[in-house]
Structures are given as C-alpha cells and as structure tokens.
Amino acid sequence: MTSKRIAILGAGHIGQALARGFLAAGRSDREHLMATVPSPDKAKELGEELGIPVITSNPDAATQADVVIFSVKPQVLPVVLREVAHTMTREKLAVSVAAGIHIGFIEEILDGEVPVVRLMPNVAVVAQQGATGMALGRYADEEHVTYVKELFSSVGLVMEVEEDLMDAVTGLSGTGPMYIFQLIEGLADAGVKVGLSRDQAYALAVQTTLGSAIMARDYGRHPGHLKDLVTSPAGTAIAALHLMERSGFRAILMDAVEEATRRSGELGRLHMKKA
Ligand SMILES: NC(=O)c1ccc[n+]([C@@H]2O[C@H](COP(=O)([O-])OP(=O)(O)OC[C@H]3O[C@@H](n4cnc5c(N)ncnc54)[C@H](OP(=O)(O)O)[C@@H]3O)[C@@H](O)[C@H]2O)c1
The missing domain is CATH 1.10.3730.10 (ProC C-terminal domain-like)
Incomplete structure (x- = not known):
C-alpha cells in the first residue's frame, strides 16, 4: 500500500531508521514519505540525506499524511499530539512508537475516534530486521491492522500483543x-x-x-x-x-x-x- 502518505513526526534515531527501512524495503516511495524535526538546519540536511521532504511543522506534515507516525520522545509526545490533534480525523491513522505512553492517553488527546496503533519497534528496522510489538486502540479496525502489519513486516517481524505487555516488549526487543x-x-x-x-x-x-x-x-x-x-x-x-x-x-x-x-x-x- 505504497499509496498511503506517511509522515514521521520526530525523525531522530528510530524515526530515521524507519524512513530508511521503508525506503530500502520499497514499502514507501519518496513521494509518499515525509518527516519533521524542530530545527530548520537539521530539516534541510536530513531532507537532502534521505531524499524526502523534511519540514519543521508537525501540523503541516500531519495534514498532508494518511498515516502519522509519532516518533518523538515520550515527554514530547503530549505536546506534539496537541499540536496536530485538529488535523487528525477518523480517516487517518495515528501510530505511536513512544515507550510507555498508553493508547488511551493518546486517544484522549486526539479525540474524535481517531484510530491509534501503538508500536514498539527496534532500531534494526533500518536493516529490515527489526522486531516490532503492536497493540491496537479501540478505533483501529482490521484494515488498519493489515496495513500496519504489512508496512512494518517490510522492516522485520511484527507481533501483536495485549497493550499491558508493551513495556515487556520494550524491555526485551525495543531495548x-x-x-x-x-x-x-x-x-x-x-x-x-x-x-x-x-x-x-x-x-x-x-x-x-x-x-x-x-x-x-x-x-x-x-x-x-x-x-x-x-x-x-x-x-x-x-x-x-x-x-x-x-x-x-x-x-x-x-x-x-x-x-x-x-x-x-x-x-x-x-x-x-x-x-
Ligand atoms: N531509539 C530506539 O531504539 C527506539 C526504539 C523504539 C521506540 N523508540 C521510541 O521512539 C521515540 C524516539 O526515540 P529516539 O531514540 O529516536 O529519540 P531521538 O533520537 O531523540 O528522536 C526524537 C526526534 O524528535 C525530534 N523532536 C523533538 N521535539 C520535536 C517536536 N516538537 N516536533 C518534531 N520533532 C521533534 C528530535 O529533534 P532534536 O534532536 O533536534 O530535538 C529528534 O529528531 C521515543 O518515544 C522512544 O521511546 C525508540
């Protein structure tokens, strides 16, 4: 499903690893992938390095995307969620890779029955050999599950678990x-x-x-x-x-x-x- 537009908010270690992994695996092309970082200089440098648009505005990136991957630090996540909440509709998919942050918390900030999937990948996604735990929010349906499984299978193993096991996944394979x-x-x-x-x-x-x-x-x-x-x-x-x-x-x-x-x-x- 390369036609879905993906925005990675917070292209740090794991955000960049995901972008590189999706591109290398052919699961996303450069026209359908973008990312954000806060610094304009870093955005320019990274955009040139990855060959995708990298901008500094999270709301602009989220507006343009069908799938928004939140890969900022857990302490920054609430700020970024609030910043983009008005752009997130039921038709979009929110994917969080932030350690420890519960789906219910994300759903509450996004409001409006936005489908949420919580993932815990690891940095080996860059080599398409990652291991990713996946838990589903209450508005995520079979289509979302299939999409996320396909996307992240292109960069390694995906395993669905109950949300209360996500910290264990973080402890074992995330770390x-x-x-x-x-x-x-x-x-x-x-x-x-x-x-x-x-x-x-x-x-x-x-x-x-x-x-x-x-x-x-x-x-x-x-x-x-x-x-x-x-x-x-x-x-x-x-x-x-x-x-x-x-x-x-x-x-x-x-x-x-x-x-x-x-x-x-x-x-x-x-x-x-x-x-
Ligand atoms: N690293 C891993 O192996 C790993 C694995 C699984 C999950 N995770 C999760 O992934 C998330 C990111 O971890 P990381 O290790 O990749 O951290 P990181 O390298 O610090 O990446 C975070 C990125 O977010 C950017 N950022 C900060 N504030 C922002 C904002 N308001 N809007 C957009 N971008 C912003 C940072 O830019 P600046 O550096 O310029 O501030 C940085 O590029 C965490 O929640 C972590 O729990 C990480």
Missing part, C-alpha cells in the same frame, strides 16, 4: 539491540585479549552472532538443544559455559530486561502524569 551490541563488543574485546586483531575479532563476533541467531530462528529447535550441539564432552564450550553459569550470565540478562521493562512503565506513567 534489545543494546544487549546484542554489548555482547558483540564484549566478544570482540575478548578476541583481542586472546590475540586476534580488532578487525578479525569484530568480524568473527558479528558473524557468530548472526549465524547463531539465524539457526535459533530457522532450525525449529530449542536454544538449549542448539547449545548442546556445541558442548562436546570435556571440550572448550562446556568449560566456558561453566564459567558463564558461575557468573550468572543468564540472570544478568533477565535482570536487564526486567529493569528496562520497569523503567518503560515508570517513564510512561511519569510523562502521562505531567501532561
């Missing part, structure tokens, strides 16, 4: 690229420590992460089974695994996801209360 980048950097540092060059270590760490992720996705086997394939008796992997278990590697991941989930809820409550 997730950070865990994996830390993992890659840690593996690469380790490679350097045991004698590899920095370039060799990064290349091996990245490819190992990628290959393992593809196996976990495509082989239909439990990760524990895949781990067993690598741990031969008295071998290197089981020796390393013993050390990882002693260090609480998996518990650290659980703590990190739990903390990010908690923080997502906390930030959302804070910004909705202030607004």
